[in-house]
Amino acid sequence: MEIRGRTAVVTGGASGLGLAVARMLDDQGARVALLDRDPERIRASLANTSWLGFDVDVSDELATERAFNSIRDSLGPVSILVNCAGIATPGSVVRKGAPMPLDEFRRVIEVNLLGTINCIRLAVAQMVQANVSDPHDCGVIVNTASIAAFDGQVGQAAYAASKAGVAAITLPIARELGANRIRIMAIAPGVFATPMTLDLPEKSRNVVFSAAQSHAKR
């Protein structure tokens, strides 16, 4: 896709992978909008840029729709969506004999999986309505799954389930949108150092980074 002049939305764009993607898209000439729910980091990310930033929980249907409408009105219809917003709250299924609170599991699924599909549906609605001159590309969507979708570690049941869901929805949506010249794909990265992994409780951090080291040795 010719990125220059296109409107790009990056969720989780105020930190880590999302912020790096937003900078790359900006370097290539895209009009960038960030959705994140960390106002401090949003403010810091927007400094010295022409980006728009929205303090939005991507699992909030109405607030996210309002943000997408505002992006379309200010920057033009969305052509690029990169879904990076995510949380990795660790949690064992049973702790000291007590069952895991179901809300903890639910929240991870809400942010990582529902947040992803929420943004996809809103972006696609703009992509199919836009009058794009590029004969090949009306839009591109990149979802962020994780190695945990296929090889989850102890305490990652919710995270692994959410990321397996992200991986699973990508193919049927690709099949649906091919006729509209919209491409969608998912990446499944291994572990890398960002606030998400560095801020984990020590025990969980050790589990995740030592699993990454043993993968690297294989």
Ligand SMILES: NC(=O)c1ccc[n+]([C@@H]2O[C@H](COP(=O)([O-])OP(=O)(O)OC[C@H]3O[C@@H](n4cnc5c(N)ncnc54)[C@H](O)[C@@H]3O)[C@@H](O)[C@H]2O)c1
């Ligand atoms: N870091 C890793 O090792 C790793 C590995 C595989 C996949 N991933 C995935 O990569 C993506 C980016 O992670 P990262 O490592 O850059 O983490 P990060 O914590 O640096 O960035 C995630 C961003 O998402 C935002 N966010 C969280 N909940 C949100 C919500 N409800 N609505 C909007 N924004 C929200 C956070 O505020 C944060 O800015 C995530 O989806 C993560 O699951 C990370």
